[in-house]
Amino acid sequence: MPVKKKRKAAASEELNLKKCRITSYCRSQAPARLINAEDLFSSKKCLAWFYEYAGPDEIVGPEAMEKFCEDIGVEPENIIMLVLAWKLEAENMGFFTKEEWLKGMTSLQCDCTEKLQSKFDYLRAQLNDITAFKNIYRYAFDFARDKDQRSLDIDTAKSMLALLLGRTWPLFTVFYQYLEQSKYRVMNKDQWYNVLEFSRTVHADLSNYDEDGAWPVLLDEFVEWQKVRQSL
Template sequence: MPRSKRRSTDMNSTDDDRHTSKRLRNSNGSRRFSRVEEIPSFSQKRCLAWFREYTNPDDPDMLGPDGMEKFCEDIGVEPENVVMLVLAYKMQARQMGFFTQEEWLKGLTDLQCDVIQKLQTKLEYLRSHLNDQNLFKAIYRYAFDFARVCIRCCWI
């Protein structure tokens, strides 16, 4: 029986070039990026610039209800969607409908999101927090206290 032929390899490519595409396949098998260098890394400066897109020039350190509405529209989520509550939990926001610069940076640094597209890819991950019993309890407690503080402010 004749020996089988070996697959020819491109002599110009390095080992890293040949194996890079395997590492970049996502869960459904398709390639999102052709090379590792094309995946932009997290930038706190870019994250802060993104925050500034939603703030009022009068108060650049606070994202208020108007900015929140635009932010939700940009990421494609209704403000009433439970994923916004999970995001507020990740940011440890102290006031409903508002994110401070500090809260924004903390939450989005943890998620490694500095542009809309990155956050949109994390929305299912944030929703999955509700399937974990311990995280669900923590988010529920946070939401209860979050709403209670808001209601208490309205009574004063």
């Protein structure tokens, strides 16, 4: 009789151990939390969000863009708007088409103001990524230029350079002053691209500037102008 009791106790312990293992496994497989339907991206909701700003031509224009910026709590001149436009692959400054909006917001998984605001840190982070920043910088040239012109007018170029390089390039203020007094009235794409390369590779004292390098004349003249100023 005592032996039988021991067997029953052992069997009971084994059964309890199996139950514990099953319970533990089930808990490990359960999601941390149930997915809220509001968290899921909705194309229908995204489209309705677009029509809060779009006109009859199905385009978010300059006035509606101001309202959009106000709603998301960002100034139109904030660089986040440039990064957002880049993400939407917008062709024209101050305008978002329906196709651009849906494609871009879908990639960001944003269908409302709050979700877009939650992406601000991500959008800012793109500016700290060397490759992403280069792509944004190059995108800005075509985004900002008049589409019937191949170059940027110099005032627009200065404004965009201030937005993109004003806080990070030690020589920006000096370069801006140079552009202000220069003969240049436009900046072409090659010049625009090379300004970024110059800002990344040439020292603030210009000591490593290669006069025989393949820099555009605009930058050769800038270096010469600055060296004259330094010698005074």
